[in-house]
Amino acid sequence: MPETIHVPALARVEGEGGLYIGVKDGSVTEIRVDIYEPPRFFEGFLRGRFLQDVPDITARICGICPVAYQMSAVRALENALGASVTRQVRELRNLFYCGEWIESHVLHIFMLQGPDLTGHESALSLAAVAPEVVKTALRMKKIGNQVLKVIGGRSVHPVNACAGGFYSWPDAAELRALIPELEWGLHEAIKAASWAKGLPFPELEVDYEFVAMHRKDEYAILDGEILSSQQGILPEADFEKHYLEKHVQRSNALHSYTTEGNPYLVGPLARLNLNHEYLGGQAARALKESGLKLPLRNPYKSLLARAIETVEVFERAIRLIDEYAPTGPSAAELTLKAGSGAAGSEAPRGLLYHRYNLDANGLVEQAKIVPPTAQNLGRMEADLWQLAPQLLALPHEEATLTAEHLLRAYDPCISCATHFLTLTVYDA
């Protein structure tokens, strides 16, 4: 039976986070997931800024999912102005997003959660015994990076997206040059999905409310309506009526709940369970061949959903590049007016909601950003409560690892963390 579990700094999550499980007299008395959450700062920082500054600022909330923060932002701003974009702009945004999903999902599958499932302490120790696996992962990730670079001008914090579209069309030849690597990546993604199903996932079945963006014509990433397994379809503009944020005294971060006060789940499991029938041909085949029975309710198995989704985005990226033939202006002309607009999109970690209130000059009066990790915080803690009896039966180290692994499976993006080195300087 373990004593109190305290992990002050979670490893293999993007940023800073901690975990505390209090145990007294053989019972779990307290569970706390501490996650540093920067969007509150950014909401203040955005006030008074011109609308076209917003995507470049929100991109900086997260080093790993800047495109998500840009896409929810530009779509919310366009909704505030009543503007619409061309099909070409939509498809290029879709491709842009595929690049980010490739990077983020591959990183998570192989480098963040993968080590938990293959008995390795880190990707570094995995690299020591299976260098080809890690090299393959890095090569796959790099393809996503290249897609971002060609479209966004640079791979970290891309700068080309704006409300209305893009500042310029990326070069078609540069995009087409990526196709051989994308095809190789698709092949590897299919192999990875097959490999992943054999991994030793811990047992846990949770009765979730799944929430994700939803479309009838494709596996929703960029846009759509909101679909809840409990509440059905909701317009994205009604998100705040159904999902509320509240301060929890023991945490710095806001926690999200349904109006009934229940935590809900966003992310790969929610998306795959709600939208699997809209997967493209190769991803649908990978799902079928995996033999997975949906709905998946084991949070550890979100890696499997990510693996299927990785096939989806490689396949989609190839199709979108094949079809890419830009004509006309790369951005719609916008007419400024006062108003409020909201939008959701699927960040790699789940639904990312933005709302902006603009004044007549296009300045932000109010910004609201609800990131996926914040929405899942309540769920992470509830899952840990459900897991508690299993944890109590384990030796302390194993219990700690199992709890940490659960949080890593969520791929929490504890954004905007500093990355400085803690350095020991040696005297010569």
Added chain:
Amino acid sequence: MPKTKLLVIGLGQDLRGDDAAGLEVVKRWQAEYPETAGDPELVVELSPLPGLSLLSFLECAEAAILVDAVQSGARVGTVHVLQREDLAAFGTDARSAHGWGVAETLALGEELYADKLPKRIRLLAIEAGGLELGSQLSVEVQAALPAAAQKLQELVLLLRQPEAGNEAETQQAGVLN
């Protein structure tokens, strides 16, 4: 693909106080030494949170200077010049580190692509004070920028030479107060 002779890369988050030190030193150096900074055989990058993408930058270069904020307990604004080996003592255990920092990324790169990484890597590190979101560069780091930019210039001049510069440069490594 021919390699760039020398990569200079500033790392940091410019919304988090002294975490931006690496970016600011590179910008200062570009402003004060435009001729060197404009050398076509040099690639200069400013990159917040590159994580594992740092490897993609590095594999294109024969030599590299990483400019970053650090916390070592020294006086804020202290400029350290470190060699690759100085980073070996930490960062090999990703459990004790947040995400993918410079040290872990270099360790992974060496495990996988030792032959592709630059043979000569130096870290120009500026001791950071406050790192709160929304804060400005501290007065101490601000005051250290000219000396750090000058140090960067010296390192650039040394490293853009072929291997011959090695010996003199080794002697220069250490802490510049």
